[in-house]
Amino acid sequence: MTLARPRATTARAARRAPADLSFTLDEPTVEAFAAGEPDWLAADRRAALGLFTSLPSEGNQLYTPYIDLRGAELADVRLYEQPAVAPEAGTPQDLPDGIAAMADLREDRVEALLLDDASLAAGVRVETLRGLLASDPDTARRLLDDSSALPATDRFAQLTRAGWNQGIAIRVPAGVRLERPIVVRWSAGAPGRGLLTRTIVELGEGAVASIVEELGASDEAGGPGSGGDAAGQALFSGSLEVRLGRDAELRVASIQDFGPRQVIFQHRNAVIGEGANLHWALAQLGGRLVRSRVDNRLEGDRSTVEQVEIVFGADEQLFDLTSYTHHVGRDTTGNLLSKGVLLDAARSYMKGMITIEKSARGTDSFLGEFGMNLSKKARSVAIPSLEIDQPDCRRAAHSSSVGPIDESQLFYLESRGIPPDEARKFIVLGFLEPVVTRVPLEAERDRLRELLEAKWNAGVEGAAAA
Secondary structure, three states: OOOOOOOOOOOOOOOOOOOOOOOOOOHHHHHHHHOOOOHHHHHHHHHHHHHHHHOOOOOOOOOHHHOOOOOOOOOOOEEOOOOOOOOOOOOOOOOOOOOOEEEEEEOOEEEEEEEOHHHHHOOOEEEEHHHHHHHOHHHHHHHHOOOOOOOOOOHHHHHHHHHOOEEEEEEEOOOOEOOOOEEEEEEEOOOOEEEEEEEEEEEOOOOEEEEEEEEEEOHHHOOOOOOHHHHOOEEEEEEEEEEEOOOOEEEEEEEEEOOOOEEEEEEEEEEEOOOOEEEEEEEEOOOOEEEEEEEEEEOOOOOEEEEEEEEEEOOOOEEEEEEEEEEOOOOOEEEEEEEEEEOOOOEEEEEEEEEEOOOOOOEEEEEEEEEEEOOOOOEEEEEEEEEEOOOOEEEEEEEEEEEOOOHHHHHHHHOOOOOHHHHHHHHHHHHHHHHHOOOOOHHHHHHHHHHHHHHHHHHHHHHHHO
């Protein structure tokens, strides 16, 4: 009798669960960053690493079924070890017209750190965090040694806190009113590389400023035809931490247009003082996978936040957006709006929570989340929520909807002689216009409109080719 030989088998790779993160931040990497830093900063990094390794990818049970990190292939990504502190000597330093200051950072380099004379004389400062640590360690500690600056329950926020390798500090003294915006430009996407960044913004009492944040692909990222997924993904994890003094006002416009192989984790955390006003205008266009979280804490009486975020997704892009707004002071106001337009097999998850604490008498707060699906394969989920501990409110409301283009709007435009494709374009771009109008720099408004139109045209051409 002849015995059959056992069949050769190949071990299968372990299947990744939707919440599994393939990127690993280990202790030696954190210790390498901590070497040479003050003891308090090294301790802060270690505490954050402990949270990163112990926390789940999604702590809110309501949202657990929706997180999906399987599109992030980051096992081979390595963080930049020694990013630059300042521009190289001899680098041309010309401030573009129409802006008060600029920080231009590309991969691990600092291309420019510029301030106009009036802003510099008024005490405005824009510098790298490592530069600030060297020049003014007391101020650096005041800005960085704060465990509440990023949410302690969020694993990805603690990733940035533990492993940040580049950062910018923007400080506007009390009473200073900047008529022109500050531009912060992050360019990244080199395959296999990771950039973890912190941007800290502090406005003194009565200060007024606006910031335009540009997030885009660097030259090293390459284009769609430069190797595909075989070239490897890149990681960008960035925080924007805002502290507004009494009666301060800040406008922030952010345009994210990273390349197709970029994985992005973003955290925006704001503490808003008495009578202060914060305006967010956020546009998410690029990236393979985007996870964004915004935390607004209205601590001061009569403080206000207005937040508008738009998504325009195509191909197999995934956008996971969460917004938390905590009303603590009396007579505070929140107005938050999220809108998403999806082509092809793109997906978006818009999740929001308004919390009105017992101390927050007279709150007026609204959260709206609206999705527009332009393909049968597109998927959009909207989950607005309220948690109210104070019945004495002016308003506490939320609203959401997901669906295709409104046929009545389409009929109205077509009945006036507009071709169907043009009518659809007008409706979609008009749906996203609320963010465009809030960008505080005309050149950036025009650029955002061009990016939105280019994405629409690419989607139409792709649909026609299919």
